[in-house]
Amino acid sequence: MSQANAITLALSKGRIFEESESLLGPLGxxxxxxxDERLLRLPAQTPGVELLVIRPTDVPPYVEHGAADIxxxxxxxxxxxxxxxxFEPLDLQIALCRMVVAGLPGAGLDGLRRRPRIATKYPAxxxxxxxxxxxxxxxxxxxxxxxxxxxxxxxxxxxDLVATGSTLKANGLIEYETIAPISSRLVVNKxxxxxKHAAVSHWVDRFREVVAAATEAA
Numbered sequence: 378m379s380q381a382n383a384i385t386l387a388l389s390k391g392r393i394f395e396e397s398e399s400l401l402g403p404l405g406x407x408x409x410x411x412x413d414e415r416l417l418r419l420p421a422q423t424p425g426v427e428l429l430v431i432r433p434t435d436v437p438p439y440v441e442h443g444a445a446d447i448x449x450x451x452x453x454x455x456x457x458x459x460x461x462x463x464f465e466p467l468d469l470q471i472a473l474c475r476m477v478v479a480g481l482p483g484a485g486l487d488g489l490r491r492r493p494r495i496a497t498k499y500p501a502x503x504x505x506x507x508x509x510x511x512x513x514x515x516x517x518x519x520x521x522x523x524x525x526x527x528x529x530x531x532x533x534x535x536x537d538l539v540a541t542g543s544t545l546k547a548n549g550l551i552e553y554e555t556i557a558p559i560s561s562r563l564v565v566n567k568x569x570x571x572x573k574h575a576a577v578s579h580w581v582d583r584f585r586e587v588v589a590a591a592t593e594a595a
Contacts, residue, residue: 382576383425387445389433389454393561396471397449400587404580434458437564446569446577452559453538457499464570466581467563469588476502476556479545480527480534486553496523496532503536506556524548 386406388394401407405423408416408430417430429445436450441462449469453476476499478486486493496517497503507514517532524544526532538559539545545552563584569577 384576385427385445387429387431387436387439387448389436389450390430393472403587404583440564440566443566446566448564449561450564451561457501464565465562467584469561469563472561474538474540474559476559477539478534478536478553479550480553482551493533495534495536496526497536499536524550
């Protein structure tokens with residue numbers, strides 16, 4: 378395959394990669410079975426396609442700066458870290474969840490102090506959300522165990538991703554409001570859309586076909 382048709386696809390590790398396998402398989406974009414699964418850079422089953430298996434937060438910069446032509450990443454990452462240098466042509470409709478504000482029952486947003494403390498690993502999303510409400514908040518950046526923060530008085534509420542809500546419930550928390558529905562998106566490098574237009578368009582169309590087929594089968 379010529380260099381003009383060669384494509385590098387950045388894949389998000391973890392849940393998104395696991396759920397994207399149902400789309401990647403029919404496209405021949407899974408890693409070759411004979412390769413060490415610990416590798417982070419490896420050829421796909423389809424010749425001419427290289428896969429980068431990286432942290433979700435690294436997908437936008439890899440694609441934006443041209444280290445990858447196409448990527449799969451959650452909308453939460455795009456909202457938090459920005460995607461101004463990317464095209465976002467397709468909602469893959471996998472890894473479905475929602476970004477919410479949550480806290481202890483009986484409090485709610487109206488019951489919070491004048492400048493409430495919000496614990497989150499999504500400070501940009503939290504600031505934008507409360508800014509739209511015209512409300513000042515103090516952001517406490519955490520990297521995990523978000524549900525613990527209201528329980529020990531570290532924060533009045535949290536902003537976090539929720540899928541089933543079972544973790545919130547197990548820790549005695551409830552959802553106050555939904556900020557945005559979240560799913561995984563196909564993103565494309567803007568320069569690659571021009572310099573590798575045929576190849577990039579081919580794969581965007583192929584992804585669109587398998588997403589449509591999966592939706593019809595659901």
